[in-house]
Amino acid sequence: MSIGMVRPDLPLAAVNPVAKVAATIPLSIALVLTLDPVSAGVAIVCELIVFMAIGLGSLLWSPRTLPVWIAAPLTGLSMVLYGAPSGATFWEFGLIHISEGSLEIGLATMTRVIAIALPAVVLFLTIDPTDFADGLAQTLRLPARFVLGALAALRLVGSSIDDWRTLALARRARGVADRGVIRRSLGQAFALLVLAIRRGSTLATAMEARGFGASAERTWARRVHFGGTEWVVIVVGCLVAAISVTAAVVTGSWNLVWS
Amino acid sequence: MRIGESVADSRPVEIQARRWGWRHGGRREAAIAGLDLRIAPGERVLLLGASGSGKSTLLHGLAGVLGGDEDGESRGELLIDGRPPEASRGRSGLVLQDPDSQLIMARLGDDVAFGLENLGVPADAIWPRVADALDAVGLRLPHQHSTANLSGGQRQRLALAGVLAMRPGLILLDEPTANLDPDGVREVRDAVARVAEESGATLVVIEHRVSVWLPVVDRVVVLGQGGRLIADGRPADVLDDRAGELRAAGVWLPTDVPWRAHAPAPTSAEHLMTAAALAVARVPGDPVQRGIDTRVDAGRILAVTGPNGAGKSTLALTLAGLVRPDAGELAAGVALAGDLGSEPWRWRSRDLLTRIGTVFQNPEHQFLTGSVRAELEVGPRALKLSPRERTARVDRLLAALRLDPLADANPFTLSGGEKRRLSVATVLASRPRMLVLDEPTFGQDANTWRELARLIVELRDEGVGVVAVTHDETFVEAVADTRLVLAAPPDDGDERAGTSPARHGDRAAHGTQRGVRA
Numbered sequence: 001m002s003i004g005m006v007r008p009d010l011p012l013a014a015v016n017p018v019a020k021v022a023a024t025i026p027l028s029i030a031l032v033l034t035l036d037p038v039s040a041g042v043a044i045v046c047e048l049i050v051f052m053a054i055g056l057g058s059l060l061w062s063p064r065t066l067p068v069w070i071a072a073p074l075t076g077l078s079m080v081l082y083g084a085p086s087g088a089t090f091w092e093f094g095l096i097h098i099s100e101g102s103l104e105i106g107l108a109t110m111t112r113v114i115a116i117a118l119p120a121v122v123l124f125l126t127i128d129p130t131d132f133a134d135g136l137a138q139t140l141r142l143p144a145r146f147v148l149g150a151l152a153a154l155r156l157v158g159s160s161i162d163d164w165r166t167l168a169l170a171r172r173a174r175g176v177a178d179r180g181v182i183r184r185s186l187g188q189a190f191a192l193l194v195l196a197i198r199r200g201s202t203l204a205t206a207m208e209a210r211g212f213g214a215s216a217e218r219t220w221a222r223r224v225h226f227g228g229t230e231w232v233v234i235v236v237g238c239l240v241a242a243i244s245v246t247a248a249v250v251t252g253s254w255n256l257v258w259s
Numbered sequence: 260m261r262i263g264e265s266v267a268d269s270r271p272v273e274i275q276a277r278r279w280g281w282r283h284g285g286r287r288e289a290a291i292a293g294l295d296l297r298i299a300p301g302e303r304v305l306l307l308g309a310s311g312s313g314k315s316t317l318l319h320g321l322a323g324v325l326g327g328d329e330d331g332e333s334r335g336e337l338l339i340d341g342r343p344p345e346a347s348r349g350r351s352g353l354v355l356q357d358p359d360s361q362l363i364m365a366r367l368g369d370d371v372a373f374g375l376e377n378l379g380v381p382a383d384a385i386w387p388r389v390a391d392a393l394d395a396v397g398l399r400l401p402h403q404h405s406t407a408n409l410s411g412g413q414r415q416r417l418a419l420a421g422v423l424a425m426r427p428g429l430i431l432l433d434e435p436t437a438n439l440d441p442d443g444v445r446e447v448r449d450a451v452a453r454v455a456e457e458s459g460a461t462l463v464v465i466e467h468r469v470s471v472w473l474p475v476v477d478r479v480v481v482l483g484q485g486g487r488l489i490a491d492g493r494p495a496d497v498l499d500d501r502a503g504e505l506r507a508a509g510v511w512l513p514t515d516v517p518w519r520a521h522a523p524a525p526t527s528a529e530h531l532m533t534a535a536a537l538a539v540a541r542v543p544g545d546p547v548q549r550g551i552d553t554r555v556d557a558g559r560i561l562a563v564t565g566p567n568g569a570g571k572s573t574l575a576l577t578l579a580g581l582v583r584p585d586a587g588e589l590a591a592g593v594a595l596a597g598d599l600g601s602e603p604w605r606w607r608s609r610d611l612l613t614r615i616g617t618v619f620q621n622p623e624h625q626f627l628t629g630s631v632r633a634e635l636e637v638g639p640r641a642l643k644l645s646p647r648e649r650t651a652r653v654d655r656l657l658a659a660l661r662l663d664p665l666a667d668a669n670p671f672t673l674s675g676g677e678k679r680r681l682s683v684a685t686v687l688a689s690r691p692r693m694l695v696l697d698e699p700t701f702g703q704d705a706n707t708w709r710e711l712a713r714l715i716v717e718l719r720d721e722g723v724g725v726v727a728v729t730h731d732e733t734f735v736e737a738v739a740d741t742r743l744v745l746a747a748p749p750d751d752g753d754e755r756a757g758t759s760p761a762r763h764g765d766r767a768a769h770g771t772q773r774g775v776r777a
Contacts, residue, residue, distance in 0.1 A: 037618035070284065130365050145576075152363055158407065159359060161626070169581045170624045173617040175641035177608035194671060195623060202360035208324045209353035210363070210421060218346075221372035241600040251705065 010126045011055040012233070018135040019230035023237025024123065028116050036255045037104065040111035044083035046240045049120050059122050068117045076110025094111045115244075125258040129154055130222075138224040145213060150209065156199055163195050164188070271300035271461045272350055272428035274321065278335035278664035280486070281316050290316040291486030292334065298478075302427070303455055305472050306492065308482035311675050312467050317486070318431050320344065322353035329423065338428060340556040348376045351429035352422025356437050356702070358414035362707060363421075367393070367401025370417060374425045390584050393425035395457065396450040404751075410567050412443025423454055429456065432464040433570065436471060437702035440567055440730040444471055451475060465706045469498065470513035481505065509704030511678075517709040520716040522559075527554035529594040531724040532578055532603070539573040540585035547573050551588070553743050557594060557691060560715065560725040562735045564651050565745030571728040572620065572697050574745065578726055579695040580604050591725045593742045595687040595692055595724075612638050616686030620697040622678040626670040631662055631681055638689030658685045660710075676707035683714065694718060696727045700734050712738050 011022065031040055080102050087100030090166040136142045167188050171177045176184065204254065207213075221247055248254040266745050280292035291313030297305055308314045317324050320337050323344030339347055348475055352374075353359055360435045364370040373387040380388070386773070389402070396416040408694040409417060415435050422430060432451065452475045455462045481490040481504070489508075498505065502512060511517075532555040538546040549568030555561055555578065563571050577581040577589065580603030590601040597616055603615065619625050625689040628634045635656055639649040657663040660680045665673065670681055679699070686694065700708050716738060719725055727737060735742055 099565065111663075130369060133770060144445055156360065166619065166621075166624045166689045169576060170617075170619055171627070172581055172608045173611060173615075173619075174581060174625060174627060174685070175609045175612035176627065190627070191624075198623070202355060202357055203363065205319070205362055206361040206418070207355075207373075209322045209351075210300050210425065211348045211377035212373070214348045214377055216377070216379040219376050219379050219382055219385070221369065221382055221389075222375050223382055 010059075010074075012123070013124045013128070014214045015126075016135050016139060016224055016226050017132040017231045018139045019226065019233045020127060022152050024116075024119050026238045026241035027119070028090055028231045028243065030245050031115055033257065034245075034248060034255050035105065035112070035257050036248055036253040037108045037111055038251050038253040039244040040108065040115040042109060042247040043115040043117070043244040045118055046243055047115065050240065051122060052234060053118075055120055058125070060118070060127075064125055065118065065121050068114060068121055072110045072113040072117070075113050076106040081107045102231060128185055128255030131224075133218065134222050134224045138220055139226050144218050148207075148212070153200070155204065157197060160192060160196055160201060164191055168190055200247050260504070268683045269426035269458070269460075270428050271459050272339045273300045273341075274298035274429070274461065274463075275338045275341070276317075276336070277338075277444075279322060280334035280659055281313075282334075283316075284329065284331045289313075289318075290480075291333075294482075294486045294488065295438070295728055296333075296480065296488065296491075298461060298463070301463055301474045302460050302478055304464070304478045304480055305469065305476040306463055306465045306480050306482065306507065307508070307510050308489075308509075308707075309484070311408050312482040312484060312508070313486040314482050315433055318353065318433050320467060320561070321425045321429065322351050322431050323348060333428055343750050349374070349425050350427055351431055352425055352427040353433065353633045354415065354418045354422055354435045356434040358411040358418075360436055361418045362406045362414060365406060366402065367398070367400055367404040367406055367417065367546075368646050370406055371421045371424050374421055376669055379427060382761065386656045388424045388426075389420075392420040395423055395445070395454050396414055397421045397453075410443065411439045412446040415443065415447045416437065419447070419454065423458070427460060429461045429463070429604060430458075432466075433447040434467070434702065436466065436468075440523065440704065441732065448472065448475065462586035462654060467509065467702075468511045470511075473513060481508070481510070485624060506705065507708040509703045513592050516733055516737050517705045520712065520719075523558055523560075523719060523740055526558075528558050528724075531557055531595040532675045533588075533590050534578070534584075535588040537577070537589055538585040539570050539577045539582070541573050541576075543583070543585060544627040546570075546585045551587070551743075551745070555726055557692065557724045558719055558722045559740045560719050560738060562739035563726060563728045564730070564735060564742060564743065566747045569715060569745035573743055575617070575695050575697050575726060575728045577604075579615050580606055581617065596662065597725065607643050610739070612689040612691065614691055614692045615695060616689065616691035618686055618694070618699060620694045620701065622682035623671065625682050625685065629669055630667050630674075631670055632657070634681060634685055635688050638685065642689055656688055660714075661754070662686045676703055679703060679707060680710065683711065687718075691723070693724045693749070694726070696725065696729075698729055698731075699727055700729065700731045708734075714770045 028041055031043065048060065049056055065185045081096045082100055083102035085097040085099040085102055085106040089097055089099045089100040129151060137147045138146050169183060171188065245254070267305055274297065276294045276296040279294045280289050282289040294317070302556065304545060306314050306317070316325070321339060321344055325331060337344065344351060354532040362370060363373050368389050371392050372385050375385045377387060378519050380747065393399070396419050398413060398420060406414070406417065407656065433749055439447065446469055455475065464472055473494055476494060479490070479494045480488070481497065481501065483489040489504060490497045498512060505512060507690070534551055534553045537551040539551065540551040540684060547568070551574060553561070563574060573582065577584055589603070591603050599751050608615070626634060628636055632653060635653045636649055646756040657666055662677070662681060662684065665677065670678065673681060685700070698712055712734065715725055727734070727739065
């Protein structure tokens with residue numbers, strides 16, 4: 001089993017992952033600063049247009065983005081029910097106050113979650129973990145030991161999922177799976193940890209035997225570029241943030257969270 | 260280290276050990292002590308010895324991966340080309356036993372390139388060397404190919420390519436074929452032979468099954484307990500002169516079958532489990548094998564064989580009542596089910612204990628407690644046996660499987676052979692009527708093999724029905740009574756499974772294989 005394999009035919013798959021992550025940052029900062037429906041709504045519209053234009057439209061509605069579409073309304077709903085009440089109150093029950101203000105906050109929160117999470121999920125679907133590690137190490141110059149160690153560890157996640165299933169079956173076979181779910185799960189988690197450490201140390205030996213961590217200057221077989229396309233991606237990210245903020249300020253709904 | 264120095268130098272390595280020893284941190288006894296050994300450049304050495312002889316330690320020492328002072332204590336000198344191995348990274352390449360834990364990168368080409376990057380080879384020079392190395396081990400797949408989708412034999416050849424690309428003067432192989440099916444063993448052995456021939460590199464290989472490597476090596480070195488040198492010389496001489504000692508050390512000599520079973524009692528056997536047009540799946544709805552017709556009889560041993568990916572382990576889990584059948588019929592006979600229904604996957608976990616015992620491929624998946632004794636008591640406790648009965652059963656098993664000196668040891672700290680014996684013993688403690696074993700003899704030396712084979716046949720003679728999933732042809736020939744062959748699932752979905760009798764005496768004839776249409 002493996003995780004995080006990416007289809008190399010996707011648009012943007014060849015773009016330096018560091019640029020893709022960087023492109024989402026300005027909008028995220030802008031949307032965290034303010035709590036209003038306009039900025040986030042405009043951002044969502046911009047995102048949909050941009051993704052459809054570059055051919056990532058199909059990913060927007062893929063099962064991978066489903067968590068976003070589920071989580072966002074739920075977050076919004078909890079704000080509607082429990083957010084600080086203001087304006088006209090429509091309904092009350094115990095701690096629940098649905099008011100004009102809480103409805104507004106709920107809408108603003110929901111759109112915010114979508115506007116921030118949607119591009120993150122879609123862009124990450126186009127990022128191959130190996131490319132990301134290359135970008136972190138070569139573009140951002142993070143230490144190779146750390147980046148490649150983390151990348152190798154990621155490969156063990158797949159084996160751990162298989163281990164977990166087998167451990168559960170082994171417990172049934174040993175006659176202890178009828179009762180005590182919590183205690184059994186704890187024991188199973190510990191066994192998983194032992195197996196993971198085992199695998200990890202074998203992997204570390206294999207890496208060391210191939211010269212990993214030696215004192216020589218490391219080279220990179222896959223050269224990472226940071227050129228025109230990468231800058232365009234970042235500029236588009238900044239533009240979306242700028243348009244959203246401008247729209248909010250012009251319509252008067254810009255609303256800094258601490259004001 | 261100057262960049263490129265070790266890279267350009269691919270001459271065969273000379274190995275020199277002078278009174279060399281190593282004690283792992285936290286252990287009282289040295290793994291290896293006072294070893295004197297010289298291996299000339301270009302020699303191809305098969306390193307033999309019982310478990311505990313320190314041969315893996317020697318190999319890891321040569322690869323320079325034993326670690327520093329905090330990992331253990333070194334004595335004497337171990338030199339490759341006159342320098343400590345740690346100072347000559349890239350001069351030696353190591354391939355380990357476990358095919359799953361050696362994949363470093365997600366893509367084939369990147370995995371081979373990894374070592375070259377670490378050695379500081381310029382990027383332009385890396386890719387031609389990657390292509391050469393993959394070519395040398397016969398892996399003709401695109402560089403983008405996912406390493407997760409490789410078979411065991413392909414993974415080991417990939418690991419070899421990764422080592423080879425570094426152009427080492429010394430190739431070190433630590434039981435590289437112990438976990439592979441027969442095809443995988445041949446693939447890897449042939450690749451190593453070709454590579455050793457072309458590169459002229461010094462080669463040191465550890466392996467229990469001597470016959471696999473005899474065509475490749477020109478010297479055999481045998482280590483005894485604690486790294487004592489027992490024998491050293493030309494393969495034919497060593498194997499002839501020292502056959503007795505080698506057998507005692509668990510070395511698997513060519514053409515040896517450690518033990519053969521007698522035929523089972525000819526009485527008609529009760530049916531324990533019957534499968535008809537059975538489809539098995541780990542993930543429901545995604546069967547790995549269809550159309551299996553088979554039967555498990557009391558007092559008989561059924562061997563399930565077939566290539567990797569044919570669904571052998573999944574079938575074992577299904578027959579063991581751990582996984583629900585995906586389609587078709589699976590019914591436990593009255594002799595097995597007793598007063599329960601005939602669908603074993605619906606039985607409670609505790610009800611399985613006296614009915615079906617399962618020994619998993621990796622013993623570590625099965626261990627639940629912190630000591631060997633407690634491990635053996637798990638089943639009897641779940642059955643609510645009296646303390647006296649429990650102790651009696653456990654003591655008998657400890658003695659029978661030579662585990663009594665280890666009664667208080669932690670199961671995870673045992674050797675491979677001991678773990679395997681313990682995992683079988685834990686199952687026997689609850690006395691099941693049917694036994695399901697997944698690769699019981701995988702990677703075991705001849706001694707453990709013989710013990711396991713004897714034990715399984717004893718159980719058969721007591722009336723236990725045994726299912727053994729195995730790649731081990733010797734086991735099938737010498738021990739099994741019937742054989743079920745699962746075919747690799749072809750792409751067109753035309754999957755078959757066939758049963759053939761494996762008769763005692765004349766095991767060579769499997770021509771009567773019966774194909775059953777899915």
